[in-house]
Amino acid sequence: MLGSAALAAPPGSGDGVIVVDFETPESVPALTSVTGKSGALFASKAIAGTKSTVRLTVPSGQYDVVPEAVAAGGKRYVGVMSARSLLVRAGQTKSVTVTYRLSEGMQEAHVTKVTDTAVSLGWTTPTGTAVEVRRTEGDQSAAKRSDGVAVATSGSGLLDEGLKPGTRYNYSFWAKPGDSPLGIDQLNGPFVLTVGTTDSSVSSQPSYVVTPGAFLARATDLKTVAPTGSGVRVGLADGVSPPAPGAGVVLPVSAVLRGGYVGTVADISQDGRVITLVPGGIGDAFDYYHLKIDDLSTLPMQRITEPEPATASAAGVAKAAASPDTECGKATTEAKVIDFDPGFQMAGHFETTVNTRNVLGADIPTGVSLDVEAAVTVSGAVTAKVRGMLACQIKVKSLMIPFPAGPVPMGFYFKPTVKVGVEGAIQVSNLGAAVTLGFQLNGHAGFDGANQFEGNPISTAQPLTPQIDAVSGGLFVKVSGDALIGPGAGTTGTGVIAGIGGTLVPLEAHANVVVPATAGSAPCLTFTASGTVGVMVSVRAWLGWFDFKADYVVPALQQTAEYPGSPWAWPTKCDKPINPSDNVLGDGVTKVDDDVAGSPDQWGHLDGFAPDGKAWVLSTGRITDATGSPGTQASTSLGNPGNATLSSYSGQQTYDAASYRVTLVPTGSTLNVKYVFASEEYPEYVGSRFNDVMAIFVNGTNCALVPGTDSPVSINTVNHHTNSAYYVDNSAGASGYSTSYDGLTTPLVCSVPVTPGVPTTVEIAVADAGDGIYDSAVALLDKGIWSN
Incomplete structure (x- = not known):
């Protein structure tokens, strides 16, 4: 707790102790200086509670006790001390009680109107109080009655006209008799109210009313600034008095605080030289604040280098062979290469109105209103040349658009993280897209009960046209980051200090290159891109000291979705499977419906299974392994289930089953199916338990x-020993056949009687039988299902 006895150092032989006992109303802080020849010490009390005791170890001597006026809830409180001066001798302990109470002079002041050239003020004082007001322009307020310009008053208010647009003005108030009967003659200075006029010609010029007691620091007011991880520790320059506990503090932009700070x-x-701040918001420092930025993209974007370990690299372009999540830019060989240098743009608009006590009239709701659009565009092309596996991170600087927001540092901040990875054998260039992800949000929160925020994501994408070599594999790119928009954005390590923040993943993309089953065809590349928005509105960060806090989750701003048009494929539609019925249904049949079972990589439309042309092929392995020469082995265990009926035909457990089912209406009385059965089990496993099997079920x-x-046709029923008239030995390559399988049947036809016009099901x-390796396949020759 502030002002605890633990802060006091043990007294030395020539020291004494001053004990300061504070008594205050609830939620009122306290701050008292104790000044002697050796300088000033400060005793303070936190907002919470009504009593606190502070022990100050001091050299022997005479000390003046001066309570500082404080503000709480918009009211001015002054301290009444039991003794104004203390003589402390070595080894002595002297006590003083400081009691805070509502001022008998200026109790509060507020703005009733602010325009480009005029400010209207009102205030509260006890009956019979005379008020004198002096005005200054800029950072310094009038400290005495001869400073600045006198402003005429009328009753309990004033109208000050002829002012400059977009200018900061300070109004200093003196009240008579004020707190003089209490022994206080405003020794600690006048009551000050700071106002920023509007400027209708400049949309980015804010208008504002500073909360009394708030500290709008200048760079010259600060000696040191250091983030603590949960706040900021500030060393004050000589001659700068510390603000009271709980007071709002606005720190300017600096090399340490890229986004400034509001706490x-x-x-x-x-000793009053160091203050520790915790995150705050606009409402901690301002009774009223309005800012409107029409187009953030017109403001310059800054690239910020975050603090990094001494061993870290700042490379923005990756060219590396690395283990998973290794930093890109640490190349070892040219055998594995990833190049990616993403570009970023940030755009949107920002408007906020904060009104903590309805200082400008009932037409402006008390609370905070927001109208925000924020979007990040990521563009860039990936070049990858990898065989094996490579995953790495790319170092990218953080990005920020600072707002010209008057006394409050604001910004739109995005800290990206970029990961790239490849698995397989892939060579591709110019792979990528220009994607834009962000959100629109508007709403209000306050004390009127009508608290509501609505939002919609922003999502667009335009893919590039990649160049692909005939290799296969997968590639992923992920660009994610923390986004903040509001006061203090861009200041890291200091907690949540912005009103809107969360996660944006502008690009999470996966590319897959597949070698075509048909020789001579271009490889097929599919590219899927999605974005994730996870944004929260933290009202606590905007309304400051009020007993009001809420985090608003807007459902529409909590989602992951593919970009419109995703996935893309090159060549166009190469990812769309060929409908078997387009090829296998011939004359005299009409399709009702059909489907394919198994994995998508188990079927395709291929050449080579018979001299008669192309065929629709179902394989127990990858269909890409089915083409080629007999010297290429087709053997893949996919881990897929088998088929119970085929297991009964084979006499062994089956695996990796694939099937095609079609319901059709024949016009003839006989249904014919023309097919070829092929297998890598030939000829070595003929007669063994590895009896791969097929079937054609008609009804x-x-x-x-x-x-x-x-x-049933199988390895053991058609081969070079059994029913050899129907067998083709392809172990050395048979004329008219182009497949990697070592053996296959001749084209066979099964004919079944059917009823014309009645739906018939063909499956x-x-x-595989006995194990899941050494693939087999069945091919339905084009137009190979017909009726007559």
Whole structure:
């Protein structure tokens, strides 16, 4: 707690002790200086509670006790001391009681109107009080009655006209008799109210009313500034008196505080040279504040280098072979290369009105109103040349657009993190997109009960046209960051000090390059891009000392969604699977519906399974392994389930089943299906338990039988030993065939009687048997299902 006895040092042999006992109303702070020949010490009391005791160790001598006037809840309080002067001898302890009470002079002052050229003020004083007002322009207020310019008063108010637009004015008040009957003759200075006039010709010029007792610091007022992780510790320059506990403090932009700072006083050192601040908001320092920025993109964007470990690199372009999450820019070989140098833009608009005590009339709601648009655009192309795996981070500077916001430092701040990774064998360039992600938000929060914020995400994307080599693999890019907009944005390590903040992930993209099954075709690249918005409005950071705090979560600003148009594919539509019915249905049949079961990489439309043309192929492995020469082994265990019926045909457990089912209406009385069965199990595993199997079910009955028999077609029923008339040995490459499978059947046809005009279901299935490796496939030749 402020002012605790623990702050006092043990007395030396020539020292004494002054004990300051504070008594205040609830929620009123206290600050008293104790001044002797050796300088001044300060005793203080926090806002909470009504009593506090402070022990000050002092050299022997004479000391003057001067309570500082404080502000609480818009009212002015003064301290009445039991003794104005204390003589302290070595080893003695002297006590003084300081009792704070509402002033008998200027109790409060407020603004009733502010325009470009006029300010209207009102105030509260006891009956019979005379008020004198002096006005100054700029940072310094009138400290005595001869400073500044006299302003005429009328009753309990004044109208000051002929002022300059967009200018800071200070009004100093003296009241008679004021607190003189209490023994206080405003020894600690006048009551001061600071007002900033509007400027209708400049949209970014704020108008404001400073809360009495708030400290708008200048760079010359500060000796040191250091973030603490939860606030800021400030060393005051000589001659600068500390503000009272709980007072709002606005610190200017500096090399340490890129976004300035808005906070409240949490602690004061006993010598009064160091104050500790905790995060605050506009309402801590201003009774009224209005700012409107129409277009943030017209303001210059700054790139901020965050403090980094001594070993960190600031490279913005990655060219590296690295382990996962290693920093890019530490190249080891040219065998693994990722180049990505993202560009950033920030845009939007910002308008806020804070009115803590309705100082400008009932037409302005008490509380905070916001109308904000903030968006980050990320652009850039990725070049990747990797075989294997590479994942790394790219160092990118933080970004900030500072606002010309008068006495309150404000900004739009974004601290990006960029990760890139590749897995597989991939060579691609110019892969990327220009994406814009952000949010629109407007609403109000206050004491009227109508607290509501609404928002919508902003999301656009324009992909680049990549260049792809014939390799396969995957690539990911993620650009994420912390975003803040409001007072103190851009100041890190000091807690939540902005009104709107959260996470923006402008780009989370995944690319996949697949080698086509058809020889000579271009590889297919698919690119999926999404963005994430997670934004919260912290009203506590805007309304300051009021007993009112709330965090507003706007549902529309808590989401992850793909960008419009995503995913994209090159060549166009290469990612769209070919509908089997477009190829396999011939004359005399009309499709009702169809579907394919298994993994998407288990089927495709290929050449090479028969001299008669192309075929729709279902494989127990990757369809890309089905083409080529017999020297290429087709063997992949996908971990997919088998087919119970095929297991019964094979006599073994089956795996990696794939099937195509079509319901059709025949016009003829006979339905025909033309197919080829192929396998990598040939010829080595003929006669073994690895009896890969297929079936063609027509209305539930298998017609894929060895011609002239009741035996289902499989490895063990059609091969170079058994039913060899229907077998093609492809181990050395057979004429007219182009597949990696070592053996396959000749084109076979099964014919089944059907009823014309009645829907008929055909299902073609294939599965590994005995284990999940050494792939097999069934091919339906083009137009290979027909009726007559």
